[in-house]
Amino acid sequence: MQESYSVLYDDGRRVLQKFLLSRGVSEDESDEIVQNLFVGILNHWSRLQFNSASAWYGYLYESCRNGIRHAAKNPNPSSPLRETEDHRIDVHGIIAKVLDRERLYNVADEVWLGAEPEDGHKRCLAAQLHFIDGLSPEEALKVVAAGQPPIQPDDFLEWISSPWVLRKVAFNELYISSDRLCAEILGLESWSNDEFDRIWLHAKRNDPELVAIGDWTCIEVDFILMRYRAGIPFSLALAKTAKPLSRERGLEIHDRCRSRYPFVKKMINLWGRTEGIPFRDQALGANSLWKRLVFQYYVLHELPQDDILERISPAADVAGYRIRNINTWIANRLLDDILSWRAKNDG
Numbered sequence: 001m002q003e004s005y006s007v008l009y010d011d012g013r014r015v016l017q018k019f020l021l022s023r024g025v026s027e028d029e030s031d032e033i034v035q036n037l038f039v040g041i042l043n044h045w046s047r048l049q050f051n052s053a054s055a056w057y058g059y060l061y062e063s064c065r066n067g068i069r070h071a072a073k074n075p076n077p078s079s080p081l082r083e084t085e086d087h088r089i090d091v092h093g094i095i096a097k098v099l100d101r102e103r104l105y106n107v108a109d110e111v112w113l114g115a116e117p118e119d120g121h122k123r124c125l126a127a128q129l130h131f132i133d134g135l136s137p138e139e140a141l142k143v144v145a146a147g148q149p150p151i152q153p154d155d156f157l158e159w160i161s162s163p164w165v166l167r168k169v170a171f172n173e174l175y176i177s178s179d180r181l182c183a184e185i186l187g188l189e190s191w192s193n194d195e196f197d198r199i200w201l202h203a204k205r206n207d208p209e210l211v212a213i214g215d216w217t218c219i220e221v222d223f224i225l226m227r228y229r230a231g232i233p234f235s236l237a238l239a240k241t242a243k244p245l246s247r248e249r250g251l252e253i254h255d256r257c258r259s260r261y262p263f264v265k266k267m268i269n270l271w272g273r274t275e276g277i278p279f280r281d282q283a284l285g286a287n288s289l290w291k292r293l294v295f296q297y298y299v300l301h302e303l304p305q306d307d308i309l310e311r312i313s314p315a316a317d318v319a320g321y322r323i324r325n326i327n328t329w330i331a332n333r334l335l336d337d338i339l340s341w342r343a344k345n346d347g
Contacts, residue, residue, distance in 0.1 A: 012038070012060050018230050019064065021240075037063050104299070111341045112292035113171060114164040127160040127169045131273040157277070166274065166283035167292070173266045174289075174315055175296050182228045185260045186221065187214040200225045208243045219243055220253050228257070231301060258310065267315040285319040294326050295334050305330065 013034055020030040037060070110116070117123065122144050129140040137156035151159050176184070183191045186199075199221060203212050208219035216224065219241050226237040234254070238245045245253075274280045283289065290312055297308045305326055313323045 016060060016064055018232075019061075021226075021230055021232055027240075033064065105296075107338060107341060108292060108295050109168075111337050112288040112295070113167040114288075116164060116168075117162065120164065120168070123160050123162070123165045124168045124172075126156070127165050128172065130156075130160060131169060131270060132173065134273075161274075161277045161279055163279045163283040166277070166279060167289045170267075170270055170284055170289055171292055171296075173270055174263055174293055174312070176262065176311070178229050178231065178301060181261075182225060184262050185224055185228065185257050186216060187260075196225065196229060200229075204242055208241070219245065223250065223253055224257060227254075231303065233304065261311070261314075263311055263315040264318060267318040271318050281320070285321045287321065290316050290321060290323055291329060291334060291337070294329055298330055298334075 016034050016037070017030050020033060021027065025033070040063075126140045126144045129135040129143055130137065135143070137153040141151070141153065141156065179191060179193075179196065182188075182196065188195075199213060203218040203221040203225070206212070206218045208217065208222075210218050212218040212221040222241045223237055223245060226232040226240060227234065232240065234250060235247075238247060238250045271280075271284065274284070293312050294308055297303045297311060303311075308326060309323065316323045
């Protein structure tokens with residue numbers, strides 16, 4: 001029981017704290033709400049039953065809403081909470097997002113990347129080794145097939161160059177998790193949750209202008225981790241650092257962060273390595289790949305549109321695909337694509 005509770009606690013704590021902080025709940029109140037929630041879950045563990053991911057997350061967010069209401073009725077003078085009505089949670093929308101999440105992402109792959117071939121995993125790995133890591137066909141085949149190549153080296157390029165394989169490799173390269181992006185920005189070669197927590201705590205507890213890591217000061221690291229790890233909106237992150245930042249300073253930090261984004265560099269590398277491949281333009285220069293990335297960042301990370309565009313638009317430009325507005329995609333087209341797929345495949 002202890003092991004399963006710990007897993008649920010670690011996952012739920014991160015999700016709920018990010019949500020609460022993004023709604024303007026103070027860190028102290030956020031910690032208190034989450035701690036009280038999980039103490040209650042532990043005390044009533046034997047009587048609680050969650051038959052699906054939707055039930056579990058629905059319970060968490062509904063309980064979180066009650067915690068926010070309580071905090072609003074019993075305000076802490078240091079809390080930025082305003083009216084309770086400003087912080088209503090769309091539980092049904094959240095449940096829809098987490099419902100059978102693994103299945104949802106598999107469907108998204110098929111909708112926008114295409115149907116995976118029978119040996120898709122081997123093809124994708126071989127393409128990754130060849131196009132990204134620079135291995136020769138012979139070397140890549142040895143790794144993929146453990147000494148028993150499924151094809152001859154002369155047929156290698158054709159085998160790894162289907163639109164599905166190219167889109168899948170591109171997606172794997174261009175989708176970058178929040179923690180990984182933070183590591184890229186801060187110049188970390190390796191990282192873990194504990195390491196980020198240690199860095200963040202150090203940044204919050206020390207002189208704001210003290211160098212924290214690399215060429216970043218403590219207040220800059222605090223701002224970066226709020227923006228990119230916790231997903232807190234720009235204007236709110238400015239106010240929540242230990243010493244509030246001016247908008248000009250925040251924009252300066254933001255520009256420095258963008259200069260360290262890896263997305264364009266990765267796309268230039270992939271685009272160059274696939275030069276001459278027949279399906280390259282079809283796979284990388286059409287909207288399917290970019291819709292899949294928008295879906296991932298919007299549903300999994302709940303990023304605002306501007307943040308998503310910063311990640312994908314410059315990379316799409318490399319492939320000759322122009323993206324300047326994703327509002328219509330998010331508003332209806334992504335959902336329409338999913339529903340159309342479901343109508344055809346699920347009956």
